[in-house]
Amino acid sequence: MDKKTEQKKVFLDIVQQLRQLIKMEEIQAGEKLPSERVLSERLGVGRSSVREALRSLELLGLIETKHGGGTFLASTHKHQLVEILSMFILEDEKSKKDVELTRQIHEKEAIRVISCTGTLRTLPVWDSFFVKLEIEDTINCRDVLREIIITAGNRLSLKVWFQLAAYDGDRLNRNSTEEEKLIIQTMLKSMQLGYEKEALKAYEQWMKTLRSN
Amino acid sequence: MDKKTEQKKVFLDIVQQLRQLIKMEEIQAGEKLPSERVLSERLGVGRSSVREALRSLELLGLIETKHGGGTFLASTHKHQLVEILSMFILEDEKSKKDVELTRQIHEKEAIRVISCTGTLRTLPVWDSFFVKLEIEDTINCRDVLREIIITAGNRLSLKVWFQLAAYDGDRLNRNSTEEEKLIIQTMLKSMQLGYEKEALKAYEQWMKTLRSN
DNA sequence: GTTCAAAAGTGGCCAGACCACTTTCGATGT
DNA sequence: ACATCGAAAGTGGTCTGGCCACTTTTGAAC
Numbered sequence: 001m002d003k004k005t006e007q008k009k010v011f012l013d014i015v016q017q018l019r020q021l022i023k024m025e026e027i028q029a030g031e032k033l034p035s036e037r038v039l040s041e042r043l044g045v046g047r048s049s050v051r052e053a054l055r056s057l058e059l060l061g062l063i064e065t066k067h068g069g070g071t072f073l074a075s076t077h078k079h080q081l082v083e084i085l086s087m088f089i090l091e092d093e094k095s096k097k098d099v100e101l102t103r104q105i106h107e108k109e110a111i112r113v114i115s116c117t118g119t120l121r122t123l124p125v126w127d128s129f130f131v132k133l134e135i136e137d138t139i140n141c142r143d144v145l146r147e148i149i150i151t152a153g154n155r156l157s158l159k160v161w162f163q164l165a166a167y168d169g170d171r172l173n174r175n176s177t178e179e180e181k182l183i184i185q186t187m188l189k190s191m192q193l194g195y196e197k198e199a200l201k202a203y204e205q206w207m208k209t210l211r212s213n
Numbered sequence: 214m215d216k217k218t219e220q221k222k223v224f225l226d227i228v229q230q231l232r233q234l235i236k237m238e239e240i241q242a243g244e245k246l247p248s249e250r251v252l253s254e255r256l257g258v259g260r261s262s263v264r265e266a267l268r269s270l271e272l273l274g275l276i277e278t279k280h281g282g283g284t285f286l287a288s289t290h291k292h293q294l295v296e297i298l299s300m301f302i303l304e305d306e307k308s309k310k311d312v313e314l315t316r317q318i319h320e321k322e323a324i325r326v327i328s329c330t331g332t333l334r335t336l337p338v339w340d341s342f343f344v345k346l347e348i349e350d351t352i353n354c355r356d357v358l359r360e361i362i363i364t365a366g367n368r369l370s371l372k373v374w375f376q377l378a379a380y381d382g383d384r385l386n387r388n389s390t391e392e393e394k395l396i397i398q399t400m401l402k403s404m405q406l407g408y409e410k411e412a413l414k415a416y417e418q419w420m421k422t423l424r425s426n
Numbered sequence: 427g428t429t430c431a432a433a434a435g436t437g438g439c440c441a442g443a444c445c446a447c448t449t450t451c452g453a454t455g456t
Numbered sequence: 457a458c459a460t461c462g463a464a465a466g467t468g469g470t471c472t473g474g475c476c477a478c479t480t481t482t483g484a485a486c
Contacts, residue, residue, distance in 0.1 A: 008280075010439070011268050035467055046440040048261055051468090052268040055224050059269040067221075067468050068447030098369040105322045105370065156311040157318065160373065223470070248436055259471040264437090280437055281478030 010045055014053035017043060022073060029075040033063065036071070096167075103164035104207065107145055110152035111187070111203055115196035119151060126151070133185055138175040141210070144184055145172070148191075171210065180209055223258055227266035230256055235286060242288040246276065249284070309381065316377035317420065320358055323365035324400075324416055328409035332364060339364070346398055351388040354423070357397055358385070361404075384423065393422055 018033075027033065036054065040047040054071060057063045064074045113119075129147060133139060142165060149158050165172055176184060187202035231246075240246065249267065253260040267284060270276045277287045326332075342360060346352060355378060362371050378385055389397060400415035 008438090012272070015272065037467075040440095048264070048441090049439065051261075052265055052439095054468095055265040056269040056272040059225070059228065059273075065468065066448075068466080069449075070467060095369070098367050101367055102369045102373065105318060109318045109321070154311050154314050155308070156315045160315065221469090250436075253471095261472090262470065264439095267437095278437065279479075281435080282480075283436060 010049045011052040011056070014039075014043060014045065014050060015056060018053060018057070027073050029073050031073055033071040033073060099164055099167045103161060103167075106149060106157050106161045106164070108200060108203065109157070110149045110154075111191060111199050112196055113152045113154075114148065115191045115194055115199050118192075118194055119153070123151060130188070133181070133188075137178065138181060139184065140173065141176050141180070142173040144176075177209075180206060183209070223262045224265040224269070227252075227256060227258065227263060228269065231266060231270070240286050242286050244286055246284040246286060312377055312380045316374060316381075319362060319370050319374045319377070321413060321416065322370070323362045323367075324404060324412050325409055326365045326367075327361065328404050328407055328412050331405075331407055332366070336364060343401070346394070346401070350391065351394060352397065353386065354389050354393070355386040357389075357401075390422075393419060396422070 018039075021027070022033075033039075034042065036047050036050050039050045043050070054063065054065070058065055061074055064072050066072070125147075145165070146161075149161050152158075183202050183206045187199050187206065190196075190199035190202060231252075234240075235246075246252075247255065249260050249263050252263045256263070267276065267278070271278055274287055277285045279285070338360075358378070359374075362374050365371075396415050396419045400412050400419065403409075403412035403415060
């Protein structure tokens with residue numbers, strides 16, 4: 001079975017083997033990978049093939065390269081595939097909508113989880129957040145959503161969300177209007193009190209105002 | 214401004230120029246791109262650099278290559294972004310539980326969408342599915358969930374789901390017990406009638422029996 | 427007009443070279 | 457012993473040229 005992947009496309013095979021190597025040698029984010037020449041020798045392939053694989057991963061933001069310095073494993077939040085893909089596809093309105101909807105799927109689930117389990121009340125982190133909401137006139141939309149997802153506790157969901165949020169980052173990563181701030185406060189209060197339905201309703205309302213801006 | 218992209222990383226610049234070329238020459242999905250040697254000459258760079266760019270796009274599924282034939286622009290639905298991402302993101306995600314929960318997030322949303330919009334009733338595909346449920350004693354769990362996600366219509370969500378489902382595939386890709394079959398039928402009926410709450414309840418029940426197996 | 431083999435075109439892969447940049451390390455001076 | 461600094465080694469960036477395997481085109485023979 002594995003033979004299939006080995007049969008053709010050396011560079012694809014190298015991508016696989018790199019993944020394995022990272023796992024085996026427990027290379028952490030930010031740490032250095034073997035040099036192109038070393039990889040070439042260890043894997044028994046030409047350096048150009050190694051480079052094709054590395055460049056592919058670099059385009060995705062999975063690795064970073066420093067001229068003369070080496071190749072390094074990138075931290076998760078640096079993945080850029082979204083930007084790259086948007087470059088090629090994002091004219092497609094349907095795709096754009098799918099991204100937004102999928103992102104919201106994760107946001108809504110996080111709201112549900114928090115409302116049901118009441119974890120929000122117990123987290124000290126949120127205190128400063130609430131205080132900030134009281135003091136400041138406005139707040140960053142993306143930050144609010146991120147905190148919610150983080151609090152929900154599903155790290156994989158968080159990672160997926162990060163990627164999706166990178167798409168319409170401009171629309172999301174901005175400060176709220178005062179109108180929105182009120183909605184957000186309502187939403188958070190509802191979550192804190194365990195009113196799932198009200199929280200979701202406020203969320204939908206927020207998203208509607210977001211779209212219109 | 215544009216100078217910045219030109220300054221370093223020839224292969225990244227080539228990716229940009231390829232995008233421009235595709236747009237300019239109105240190359241449609243499935244159509245042929247200039248050969249590596251031609252691109253090399255036209256862009257005034259080495260063939261190896263062109264290859265690094267092309268291989269990067271190939272990894273993303275944006276182009277397809279036929280040995281001896283040429284390079285072709287891939288159709289939109291062949292993009293592999295999610296697959297590639299999951300390869301690196303899911304790998305380091307230790308918690309099986311997170312994978313399962315995240316998968317279910319997408320499944321539940323699909324059920325909600327279908328229940329609310331009533332698309333289930335209008336799709337001829339489902340007729341054969343219902344018939345199969347009547348006739349057969351048992352049915353493949355994974356197939357049921359897949360059909361639901363597909364019907365919901367969010368292609369991105371579907372792609373994410375596919376990757377997640379691949380992880381606990383063994384537990385999912387099997388035939389249902391008779392007990393489960395009844396639950397599934399209840400769920401589908403509820404969805405068809407627009408009873409969102411009942412459908413979700415049946416779903417939760419199904420998942421519980423799934424876990425115990 | 428058909429058939430089929432040769433030729434041309436194309437991607438797959440490799441080896442070697444040179445450059446620019448970074449890191450390492452040891453000689454030098456204090 | 458310590459700091460400084462420059463040479464050497466290491467590394468990525470890119471190009472050239474070559475050979476192979478495969479596909480498409482071409483053109484000659486039928």
